[in-house]
Amino acid sequence: MTVPEGTEQSNLPEDPPKSGREWFLLGARAAISIPALILTAAFVGFAGLARETGLSLAETLAMTGFIWALPSIVVLTGALSSGMGLIPASIAVALASVRLMPMTMALMPMVKVPGKTKNWHLLIASHFVAVTAWVFAMRTLPELPREARLPYFTGFGSAVTSFVFCMTGIAYLAVERLPDVVAGALVLLTPVYFLCSLWGAARLNVDKAAMVVGLVLGPLFFLYLPGLDLLWTGLIGGTVTFFGMKIFRGGLS
């Protein structure tokens, strides 16, 4: 079962002239992969969390489709359950999804055909930028012809999103009948999946240091400053790490 996720591209036929639609379908087919399955399981876990929190099926699905970034979804779930106001919740979610900006920035030059690709195509495709699709894209796309990349990525993204969307709905309806151990195990899936993929996505030491600091500060702020604890964890933990690493590397220059 440990089929490398890169296998798909070697299955691609060698004759290059293909329509955008064919690349879209090939991308959709590549979505049948191990990372997509982990993501699906993580969303099944979220469906359980959403149900425990008291969200309706429609709210759960709306969050899945509209936000499409699990950390932001989980932050918003927490905000909804604690009755947080619109502004603090927006700030908390926005902070949790800042990382999507550099990820999108890194991806876009790769899928763009200079002078040809329309911005609104990129804006639509950018909605699929999240850890799973991004890691897949950064690894797979460079081997494809430039014109193929945007439809291929969009196909991959929309296939994963639709599949996860349906499975989240099914899981929400089924989750009440799950045995305790399975329901509990699925709730643990999300943080462990994040733990591993966040570390995997960290490229600089300072990212990893920020992650460790956040892991320690998160529960402390939750206990002593509940409500805006995640904001403080991010702002204080991130800033301290940033300047701490600067000093550690040899003084503020």
Add this chain to the structure above:
Amino acid sequence: MSGDVMMDTWWWPYVMILVAGWLATDVWRWIGVFASGRLREDSELLIWVRCVATALVAGLISKLILFPQGILGETPMWLRIAAACAGFGAFFLSRQKVIVGVLAAEAFLIGGWWLVDRVG
């Protein structure tokens, strides 16, 4: 504590989802599209922004492990921490394969849970 506060009106959660969820998330993707090629990814400002974001998500991770909602909250805290550590260790030893880490953590949790139930 859930339910009552947010169910005051039926549409309020959707306002929250669209504004605090969709807009607050996709705005970064859109900025990313427009800023690509203009902002350098290794600029100091972006590194700081990423530190803040990473610490925030990490804080969320440990919160989810230490203070989970629902049935998982009934397991002992040490078991959840140990399961997460086992998962991360396996992830590391397997040359950073996420699937290995996830499966190891789950196996540890389910095995430990079963043992705790039998002993306790």
